[in-house]
Amino acid sequence: MQNGTDLYALDINRAAFVQACGGPCSEGCVTLARIGEDAWALGDSKRPNAQPLRFTTEELDAAGIDPARFGLNV
Template identity: 90%
Template sequence: MLNGTDLYALDIDGASFVKACGGPCTEGCVTLARIGEDAWALGDSKRPGAEPLRFTTEELDAAGIDPARFGLSV
């Protein structure tokens, strides 16, 4: 399993982020991209210059974040 150091060592240049909104996307949306076999980057469309947070699939699941909601498969 990847740890925090491993996750942040992964290159996310060129990662394809997808938005998921809980309502009207006027206030910003959560963005998610697969960045590795068991690795994801989670961003905020309101802060596009901020470094996305990185998670394993297990961590996303524990947080209740389903990649399918973004149109992504695990």
Template identity: 80%
Template sequence: MLNADDDLYALDLTDASFVRACGGPCTEGCVTLARIGADAWALGDSKRPDAEPLRFTSEELSAAGIDPTRFGLPL
């Protein structure tokens, strides 16, 4: 688990494998998610692939109501 001294934005995304979850047709853009560490996630926007993804701990992701299993990712 990450502690208060860890910086999520210092984690490297080079090998991150983002997957999409769409609430409907993926014509308007979708949320993308990648595990970037044991307790770290990156959340992106398929409409803006060049934008820096937001980073979350597992606890923060859960508090936001985002379920990685909806993306086909293990917890």
């Protein structure tokens, strides 16, 4: 399992982010990309220049974020 420091060392320049919206996407959506075997980057479409936060699969699960909602597999 990776720790938080390791997650931010991963290159995400070619990460493919997918949006999931709880309502109209015109108000902004959460974006998620797999960036490693047990690593994810979570962004905000309203703030495209902000650095995405990074999580392990276990941390995403603890936060109630299901990659399947984004069409992604764990």
